[in-house]
Amino acid sequence: MIIVSIVVLILIGASLGALLGWASKALKVEGDPRVDELEAMLPGGQCGQCGEPGCRQAAEAMVDGRLSPTSCPPGGNGLATSIAGLLGVEVSNNPDAVPxxxxxxxxxxxxxxxxxxxxxxxxxxxxxxxxxxxxxxxxxxxxxxxxxxxxxxxxxxxxxxxxxxxxxxxxxxx
The missing domain is CATH 3.30.70.20 (Alpha-Beta Plaits)
Structure with missing residues (x-):
């Protein structure tokens, strides 16, 4: 009786695992890879100075064009130039801005x-x-x-x- 219960639980676990594996591939949502690259470039402090609650949301807004590459004050001009290069947009840095x-x-x-x-x-x-x-x-x-x-x-x-x-x-x- 115990062996039958163990076999049934193993079969249920294996079938649920296979179903989750299939669902993760079949229902995968494709995102813009530039968002992940931008998020890795940003400081990651979630300070909110750009107007977004976190760096992930700021990266999504920059890719969508709702946020300027110069909108991250902690990153400075160097980060703004790197972001503009990745997005292929022109950036007008303030040369007099000091960190x-x-x-x-x-x-x-x-x-x-x-x-x-x-x-x-x-x-x-x-x-x-x-x-x-x-x-x-x-x-x-x-x-x-x-x-x-x-x-x-x-x-x-x-x-x-x-x-x-x-x-x-x-x-x-x-």
Missing amino acids: LVAVIDESNCSGCTRCFKACPFDAIVGATKQMHTVISQVCTGCKLCEKACPQGCLTMQAQTIQLNTWQWPKPKIA
Whole structure:
């Protein structure tokens, strides 16, 4: 009796597995592969500065043409150029735009931890009721921490030019 029950359960499981395998191939929805490529290029912080709730939705909007390639502030001009190249559209970057980085006025920081809870890129380190600091190489300038800080000790400043952030300026077109 137990052997019959085991055989019946195995047959039911195998038939359901085969049915799910067939359904995954027969009912597959084809998507635009550019969406996956764009999503991989975007920072992935789900900051919402582009007006979309996440990077996947932003990639879909860019492919559909509803969103400009320059709409991702954390990505900067380099990402906008890469996205425009992938989509085959022209992009007008602002050459005077400089990347922003968060700076904490440590004398006013109470250690409330709201800023590093708000940072989707883990660019802020610190502990409860301790001083916090920003890892400038990781910060994308998304401004979410600035909005979360109740003391107002977080400001966004232009990123200082260092060896890893310097870019050769493009020549002026006459």
